[in-house]
Amino acid sequence: MSVWFQEVPTEGSVELPPDPRALDALGRNHSLETALADLVDNSLDAGATEILIRFVQWGTRLVGLYVVDNGRGIAPESIDDAMTVGGQRQYTGNDLGHFGLGLKAASFSQAASLTVLSRAAGRKPVGRRWQLDLVRHSFDCDIVPDSFVAAELNRDWQLPNGSSGTVVRWDSVSGFPSSDDPEQVDEFLSRTVSHLQGHLGLTFHRILSDRGVRIVIDVEDADLGPGVRHPVTPIDPFAYPDTLAGWPKQLRAPIDGAKVVLDCHIWPRRSNAPEYRLPGGAETRQGLYFYRRGRLLHAGGWEGIHAPDTRLQLARVRIDIDGDTAGLFVMNPEKSRVSAGPRFAPAVAAAHADDGTTITDYLQAAEAAWAAANRRRTARRSAALPPGKGFHPKVAREIRDELPLLHEDPVNIQWKRFTTDAFLEFDRDTRTLWLNRAYRQALLGGRRGGGNDLPVLKALLFLLAGNVFEGAHFGARDKDNIELWQEVLTVAAKAERSTFEARQ
Ligand SMILES: Nc1ncnc2c1ncn2[C@@H]1O[C@H](COP(=O)(O)OP(=O)(O)OP(=O)(O)O)[C@@H](O)[C@H]1O
Ligand SMILES: [Mg+2]
Incomplete structure (x- = not known):
């Protein structure tokens, strides 16, 4: 016969602080793009209106990366909290920050060393550095001398002069090409800059257009100085040229007394515009778009409502997970995915608009729009034999x-x-x-x-x-x-x- 003890007895306790090597596990799901988006979040939370991402090239080699902003900066008494892993602060209703992890996790996922140099208005500038291989042995954070802090803050950032701001510097970035073949480095830079423009333009499209924030990317050559500035322009996945009659519609899904609003859109047809094509390809971008405080967390996928389907390519649903509904969703620490709990799909099945439209009606309408657009598009072309064996x-x-x-x-x-x-x-x-x-x-x-x-x-x-x-x-x-x-x-x-x- 088995016995079940309801309580586990204990006799005293031992303190077991985490081994610093646990840090290696931070930010594992980051890519360079999502990691930089995390730093941009911090700049936005600091009220920045200008954000510069700068790659530094020395000869033919890429040696470092900076994210610079004109935000509030960090006061001397706050810098240590800022550098602390898991150092949460008081967040206000509009803050993108949540975990107290982003800066460290994003940086350690991409670089061997993270330096933060910052100046709050009227305050003494401060600087700190974490080196990943040292952090593995102890949590001693380096203090950067004032002269270097000043030199870095006063570099030629070509940002409008301001009384405050922050410079985040990464050294030994793991994703940089190890070769110094100029062709490979150029190829890497042009690919990376364009991926970043895509990812940041999509992630921050509402913030870029609503708050007049500017994000630019450039490459500085140690000898020649800064190069051309590549602006990040907003890419709004809901910016289609003309609407289908009757759409978009707002469906309300009741979950635990709160109502999740599904803003159901249908693109009238497919398009070559970046707003339709989106990084990763339009087909994978059908489905749900989760936003938190104006920032896109997750673009596409149906979260169990439906399987992905070529014919649903024109369907995109916008969901803001703020206010009452925030507790129903979980975002990953990288802020690149949202999971909706098990109650989500059934609630969506029960959702309807004021005129009674359900999610099934919506999916059917999206599929019908796809079929109609294809008929129109291909009607002018003469019919061909189908492709058979041998084709990709x-x-x-x-x-x-x-x-x-x-x-x-x-x-x-x-x-x-x-x-x-x-x-x-x-x-x-x-x-x-x-x-x-x-x-x-x-x-x-x-x-x-x-x-x-x-x-x-x-x-x-x-x-x-x-x-x-x-x-x-x-x-x-x-x-x-x-x-x-x-x-x-x-x-x-x-x-x-x-x-x-x-x-x-
Ligand atoms: N660019 C910046 N300007 C001003 N303060 C900053 C900047 N970057 C970081 N900080 C400060 O450092 C703190 C820690 O940043 P970090 O990204 O690690 O956590 P967080 O933003 O609070 O939460 P999350 O893990 O969700 O990103 C921030 O709360 C902020 O106070
Ligand atoms: Mg953050």
């Missing part, structure tokens, strides 16, 4: 989205061994465009191939020659075209092969 799945999907398709056997593009050196062979019976395997290695440039390899080549061939398989036989025009493609492409393939062989 993404290419096949794109073709199906872009063209009205005939309900017939598909076109395949596949490799086989030829007895001649011709590049192509059209097999009407199987609707297969055969490619000569003798050129495959060269075209792949030595990479490993697969059934769906060389998506660009196959997409081009499909667009060029897909329609010769339509109809009962090759017409004279088809035959002439096939001859032309054969001549030109065989020469091109041979040229490709000899370049490839010369490199071996």
Whole structure:
């Protein structure tokens, strides 16, 4: 028989402060973009109107990163709390800060050393530094001498002069290229700056447009000084050009006596605008957008309401998790995800608008809008045979989205061994465009191939020659075209092969 003791007895206690190595686990879910967004949160909480993110290049190497703001700064008596891991302060209704962790977690996830230099109006400037490898042994935070604090605060930041502000500096940033090949560094910078513009533009779009805050990114060359400034412009995922009749609608979901408002929007059609395309691709951005205090925490996904579906691409729902409803959601410390508890999906199923519209009505309307927009878009194009074997799945999907398709056997593009050196062979019976395997290695440039390899080549061939398989036989025009493609492409393939062989 088992016995259940309701209480666990104890006899005294031992104090077990966490091992400093526990810090290694902080901010594990951060990327450079989300980590920098966390620092931007702090600048915004400090009332900054100007925020600069600066990469520093020394020769061809990237050596550091700064986030500089013209906010209230940190007073000498507050700097130690600010540097404390988990040092929460009193937050007001509009603060983005919540955990007392962001600055440290974001920084340690990306850099081996975090230095904070700050000046509050009329107060003595102060500076502190954490070095991650030392923090692992003890929690001793370095004090930065006044002269260095002043020098850093007075660098040429090209921000409007102000009486207060903060400089956060990261050294030994783990994501920076270790190579000093200028081409690689340039490539890294242009990719990173554009990712940052995307992520910050999306995350802070409401704050950027409502509060007149400016965020800029630049790269400083130690010899040449600061370079071009790249502005972060707001990317509003709800800024579509024209609305569908009857939408958006606000559905109210009752959860535990509070009402969560689902602001249900439908884009009229898809678009090439950055507001639609969004970092990560529009398809993954359907669903719920959670905002807290005007800052976007989480963009896309259905949280159990529905599975992701290509046909729901136009559906985006805005949810503000402030006020009464804040307790129903949990955000991760990186502020990059929101989890809605188990009561959320059933509550959404019961939600309705004043006119009785339910979430099912909304999803159906979004799907209908998608179908109607596709019909309009593809109506002008002539129908094509569907893509079959040999196509990269993404290419096949794109073709199906872009063209009205005939309900017939598909076109395949596949490799086989030829007895001649011709590049192509059209097999009407199987609707297969055969490619000569003798050129495959060269075209792949030595990479490993697969059934769906060389998506660009196959997409081009499909667009060029897909329609010769339509109809009962090759017409004279088809035959002439096939001859032309054969001549030109065989020469091109041979040229490709000899370049490839010369490199071996
Ligand atoms: N740029 C800044 N300007 C002024 N004060 C700052 C700045 N950055 C950080 N601080 C101070 O340091 C404190 C700690 O920042 P940290 O990001 O670690 O925590 P938090 O913002 O309070 O909460 P969260 O973990 O949610 O970000 C802040 O509360 C703020 O008082
Ligand atoms: Mg913070």
